[in-house]
Amino acid sequence: MNIKHHPTDETLLAYAGGALSQAMELVVATHMTLCPLCRDKVAEFEACGGAMLNVNQSLSMDSDALDHVMAMIEQESANENARVTPAEMPRRVAVGGSITGSAVPSLPTPLASLLPDNILSLEDIPWRTLAPGVKHFPLKSVQTKGTVRLLKIAPGVSIPDHGHGGHEMTLLLKGSYIDDVGRFRAGDVADLADDIDHQPIADTAEDCICLIATDAPLKFNGILPKLLQPFIGM
Template structure:
């Protein structure tokens, strides 16, 4: 997808390839890469490096028991994995996380909704739908936050983010995202710590919204 200005940092791409990136953030990376030719090329380069490193590893001997178990299962039937395609603004990795169903939106208050996809010790992953012109509460971060725009656009202190753009925020960023006029802004957001809201009302409702 052309026109994307905000990409995934190389360190996060490397962690994704190594399999060490927590699942909520890995899904954001997968969704972004499905939209972004630039990061898709960078991802392929990281995978090539990883493959070259594996080639240089010393072979490890496998005992007879493990070898026999593997050989015995070669003819086992394997159920085909479901294949998900993009639907509307949602790229295939998001459709898969939704199990092919439409998001179940829950209100966050006037003009904002969310659909929580996962929330566990690896972090939280959610879809956010913000009405045009809506300003989100001013907040900071207690950890990492990755926000991928799937529809519409928003602006904050760091710039403009449209479809395919990914904002990567940590504890040194405090911002007030504002959805642009036009269509609703839909984002995929992953966090590994609660947001730090500055106003009292968002802090009071924060435990109920799990954000």
């Protein structure tokens, strides 16, 4: 999988430190099952945090303590045998505990664990029409002050031009879209702050399916989308 767009280092650092909301953590964890680069980065951040914690708990700090910590991180990066596989990697995104496995082999574990047992693939999602050419499936079990949902966009259909009242993260699971930021394909993540406006358009012959989490309502730039916003819940 040729992944070109990743969560920012700030987002990955927040994930490693347990500082993300459950909705944002779900997007990052699902992306990490597909992306070895981000798995390695998070492992390094976690190793750094653990090493710094050990240093801080010491009664005294040697003058070379920082060098010692950095050496530990480099050793962790070099030790491929210490790397966990996607199936083994613990998932913090869970309702009531950690995720250790899944009965849904065709879906990434963090996402699969939050779907009904009868959903074995993206084709099994009971989509609900949101707008012409756009369907969704809300993940109501995820605790968030914003929204988290699966979104299905038909070929050639666009999401209305909008900005953000907060953080928005979108993980592409199938198909692709293009917007003001770039072109996103399966495995890519759009990690957008509140200063980004865009209008995603599904640009291939297949449906574009993505996992989207927001922590605040979108800011639509058109009159009609603004009027419909209370009904579509975005």
